[in-house]
Amino acid sequence: QKEVEQNSGPLSVPEGAIASLNCTYSDRGSQSFFWYRQYSGKSPELIMFIYSNGDKEDGRFTAQLNKASQYVSLLIRDSQPSDSATYLCATRTTSGTYKYIFGTGTRLKVLA
Amino acid sequence: DTAVSQTPKYLVTQMGNDKSIKCEQNLGHDTMYWYKQDSKKFLKIMFSYNNKELIINETVPNRFSPKSPDKAHLNLHINSLELGDSAVYFCASNPGGTPNYGYTFGSGTRLTVV
Numbered sequence: 001q002k003e004v005e006q007n008s009g010p011l012s013v014p015e016g017a018i019a020s021l022n023c024t025y026s027d028r029g030s031q032s033f034f035w036y037r038q039y040s041g042k043s044p045e046l047i048m049f050i051y052s053n054g055d056k057e058d059g060r061f062t063a064q065l066n067k068a069s070q071y072v073s074l075l076i077r078d079s080q081p082s083d084s085a086t087y088l089c090a091t092r093t094t095s096g097t098y099k100y101i102f103g104t105g106t107r108l109k110v111l112a
Numbered sequence: 113d114t115a116v117s118q119t120p121k122y123l124v125t126q127m128g129n130d131k132s133i134k135c136e137q138n139l140g141h142d143t144m145y146w147y148k149q150d151s152k153k154f155l156k157i158m159f160s161y162n163n164k165e166l167i168i169n170e171t172v173p174n175r176f177s178p179k180s181p182d183k184a185h186l187n188l189h190i191n192s193l194e195l196g197d198s199a200v201y202f203c204a205s206n207p208g209g210t211p212n213y214g215y216t217f218g219s220g221t222r223l224t225v226v
Contacts, residue, residue: 008152034214043202043217044155086153090214099145099168100215102155 006103019076023089032092033072079110118218133188133221135203143208144186149200193225
């Protein structure tokens with residue numbers, strides 16, 4: 001089982017809709033969770049992090065964390081074509097020297 | 113002024129050659145990383161240095177050797193390149209010791225081995 005799992009997509013949503021991206025993780029002790037956006041041919045860019053159960057909002061982005069169910073999600077409201085990218089979920093390991101484990105990413109396509 | 117810069121951006125080379133990738137960060141971060149991203153976008157950690165000390169060394173062929181001359185620089189040398197080494201290599205940094213701080217990535221080096 002992969003440590004961080006995401007549906008590879010593509011997830012297609014119409015412009016203006018809410019895009020919902022999901023991520024599950026296997027390390028129950030994980031404390032910190034990150035969402036990165038990666039445009040094609042570019043480097044990943046941090047857009048959100050969350051470490052407490054519940055919701056965290058930043059502009060059009062909302063991260064949701066449920067540690068009991070071991071999932072974290074990212075909602076993008078009022079999706080724009082410029083949001084089309086791959087979204088990578090990452091968690092920080094809890095054992096040994098900490099490092100960040102990434103999922104394989106979900107490709108989002110926002111249709112104009 | 114680029115926060116994490118990598119050179120070169122593209123590298124095309126023949127099998128068996130030796131090549132190096134350089135990374136520099138001007139953020140004052142203590143920890144630097146090398147990640148490999150394959151064609152399916154999976155980012156896998158290779159190495160990490162904290163203030164010039166190697167702290168993470170994943171299961172990577174010993175043809176790959178990192179070097180950190182100071183905490184602002186982390187280089188990656190690859191010997192005897194193989195076709196399977198073709199990927200995008202990202203350097204990243206973060207302050208270290210701060211659990212809720214993500215990475216700042218460099219722009220990546222696309223390595224193609226022919």
